[in-house]
Amino acid sequence: MCGIAGFLISSRSDLGDPAEILRGMTSALVARGPDDEGHWLDLEGGVGLGHRRLSVVDLSPAGHQPMISRSGRYVLVFNGEIYNHQEIREELQGSLSAPWRGTSDTESLLAAIETWGVQGAIQRCVGMFAFALWDASDRVLILARDRMGEKPLYYGQWAGMFIFASELKAFHAIPGFAPPIDREALWHYFCQKAVPAPFSIYENIRKLEPAQVLTLKAEEGLSLANAKLESYWSLHDSLAAAPFSGTPEDAVFELKRLMLESIRSQMVADVPVGAFLSGGIDSSTVVALMQSVSDRKVRTFSIGFEEAAFNEAAHAAMVANHLGTQHQELTVTSGEALSIIPRLAEIWDEPFADSSQIPTGLLAALTRNEVTVALSGDGGDELFCGYKRQLTASAIERLPGKTLLSTVLLAFGSPAAQLVLRSLPLGRSTKDMANRLRILSETLAFDNPFQRYKALAFQPGHWTLVLNDRCEGNANAASPSALSARDMLTFASAFDALTYLPTDVLAKVDRAAMAVSLETRVPLLDHRIVEFAFKLPSSYKVRNGRTKWPLRQVLEGFVPTALVDRPKMGFSVPIGEWLRGPLRSWAEDLLFSRSADDEFLNDRVIRSIWRDHQAGHWNYEEHLWRVLMFRMWQSRYE
Known part of the structure; x- marks a missing residue:
């Protein structure tokens, strides 16, 4: 796992010494690669490639980057892991004229590109990656990102330069870098809690989308339009393919086979390897299979909280004890959890408002104290229908008389109805019910079932925080085009795999882990498992009311059902309570210190929901955390 950065620069640029700029860009990424630093410059050609290295495979100087191909034609900077690179080496062996210089997957990828071309090489790769390749012969820059979007890559144009980097903070090392905020991206942020690809928070700066290759010929000009x-x-290809024809039991057997293959390959490293363990289905399955193929105790890590409603540590400990792992947990006080908040803007360097970023950051720090690589169970909910909203969407489509029901629910979702519900002597459950009715009414306002799910996933109520025309017309801009799904459950899970997974889940884990120089790997996102999962009928994923059925069946061979069969808790912290208590003064300062001249957010709405939240009328933590993370980012980077 590493950080990459670089540029093509025109002769008209007067930003200063290109070598100094490149050093500044890579220095900003030191947390992604604390072990080594490298630069390659062609001053006459106006090309610079930089690299920060976290040494995981081949710790020797033979893995140093930027790496030049045997012929001298290509220069590569690479972030990630190619898990099957040894197989690629075996396939290449007969065509090489000289022995390998080392054992790194970077060298394997570079030789594959020189032999088969970029597309031919990528198609053979199983892994997570983002890389930049300079073709000195054709004067072409090529950027690429892995299939599911595990590794990030930004690119864009600024002051006569075409620039790229693993994180936005590298661009701030460029003199004068201060592009305007992209209002459309900001609208998407408030819908999705993060800025989705292809947008970034800045105009003329973009994210490469998952499974995408960018090609820019230097002679055609260094603008986005020429990329x-x-x-x-x-x-989409898996969704359009013939569905899996075997029995449910056959599906479980095949899933276990694929997972074992993925996990074996992802446990290979020249540094200590461990795993996150929450005690839920996904992480428990990954750890169980890891332990089954390991000749030593697997290192597992979890964190717990003093607040019982947010504490999963006891469940993780029971699973670890049953599997016999070497388990370590940390019980975090509210003070310790709050201590990470001042660093959030710097860690993510783009507005990001999934509050589980706090426990994720703490877990990553705990894990990095002991190992350099950690496997996680991310992806199970997207592949095997684990989110409640997916089941809700499927149930809605089975309801008769949706139009009448929508009218009734809209009435219940009105302010008057909410006031009545809040006044009932039923405690917080009335607020929860009113909120659910509101979300459901907004969902049912759409006629198209697929638009209904987008509304359910993105929750349009957050749009009112943005001071513009609400941009409903942009709802499709950062979401997949029409999916050829077989049913609503399949559509919903595919939609989440293409939006929520890369935009939120994977970005959260990547930034939190890289902030402490920890490499994370996600076995369930091996593209062969993803393709297999989306060929399964939805009836194989949800059976007898149990979600993620194939994963559960794999896990039952290792862990008693009673240890993991419990309501889904998520990975959250009591932000709503903290905003009424220890975070109140900090939040008020961020929310209102610059509201008089704010050109982006609706101050009237923000003040209203803040008053209601403080009075306990409503839990507006989702709305307020979005505003606070945007304000914190403004304070740090504007």
């Missing part, structure tokens, strides 16, 4: 974008893999 050619192509996809080399698509989830």
Whole structure:
């Protein structure tokens, strides 16, 4: 796992010494690669490639980057892991004229590109990656990102330069870098809690989308308009393929086989490897399979909280004890959890408002104290229908008389109805019910079932926080085009795999882990498992009311059902309570210190929901955390 950065620069640029700029860009990424630093410059050609290295495979100087191909034609900076690179080496062996210099997957990828071309090499790769390749012969810059979007890559244009980097903070090392905020991206942020690809928070700066290759010919000009974008893999193909024809039991057998293959390959490293363990289905399955193929105790890590409603540590400990792992947990006080908040803007360097970023950051720090690589169970909910909203969407489609029901629910969702519900002597459950009715009414306002799910996933009520025309017309801009799904459950899970997974889940884990120089790997997102999962009928994923059925069946061979069969808790912290208590003064300062001249957010709405939240009338933590993370980012980077 590493950080990459670089540029093509025109002769008209007067930003200063290109070598100094490149050093500044890579220095900003030191947390992603604390072990080594490298630069390659062609001053005459106006090309610079930089690299920060976290040494995981081949710790020797033979893995140093930027790496030049045997012929001298290509220069590569690479972030990630190619898990099957040894197989690629075996396939290449007969065509090489000289022995390998080392054992790194970077060298394997570079030789594959030189032999088969970029597309031919990527198609053979199983892994997570983002890389930049300079073709000195054709004067072409090529950027690529892995299939599911595990590794980030930003690119764009600024002051006569075409720039790229693993994180936005690298661009701030460029003199004068201060592009305007992209209002459309800001609208998407408030819908999704994060800025989705292809947007970034800045105008003229973009994210490469998952499974995408960018090609820019230097002679054609260094602008976004001249960058050619192509996809080399698509989830749509799996959805359009013939469905799995075996029995449910056959599906469980095949899933276990694929997972074992993925996990074996992802446990390979020249540094200590461990795993996150929450005690839920996904992480428990990954750890169980890891332990089954390991000749030593697997290192597992979890964190707990003093507040019982947010504490999963006891469940994780029971699973770890049953599997016999070497388990370590940390019980976090509210003070310790709050201590990470001042660093959130710097860690994510783009507005990001999934509050589970706090426990994720704490877990990553705990894990990095002991190991350099950690496997996680992310992806199970997207692949095997684990989210409640997916089941809700499927149930809605089975309801008769949706139009009448929508009218009734809209009435219940009105302010008057909410006031009545809040006045009932039923405690917080009335607020929860009113909120659910509101969300459901907004969902049912759409006629198209797929638009209904987008509304359910993105929750349009947050749009009112943005001071613009609400941009409903942009709802499709950062979401997949029409999916050829077989049913609503399949559509919903595919939609989440293409939006929520890369935009929120994977970005959260990548930034939190890289902030402490920890490499994370996600076995369930091996593209062969993803393709298999989306060929399964939805009836194989949800059976007898149990979600993620194939995963549960794999896990039952290792862990008693009673240890993991419990309501889904998520990975959250009591933000709503903290905003009424220890975070109140900090939040008020961020929310209102600059509201008089704010050109982006609706101050009237923000003040109203803040008063209601403080009075306990409503839990507006989702709305307020979005505003606070945007304000914190403004304070740090504007």
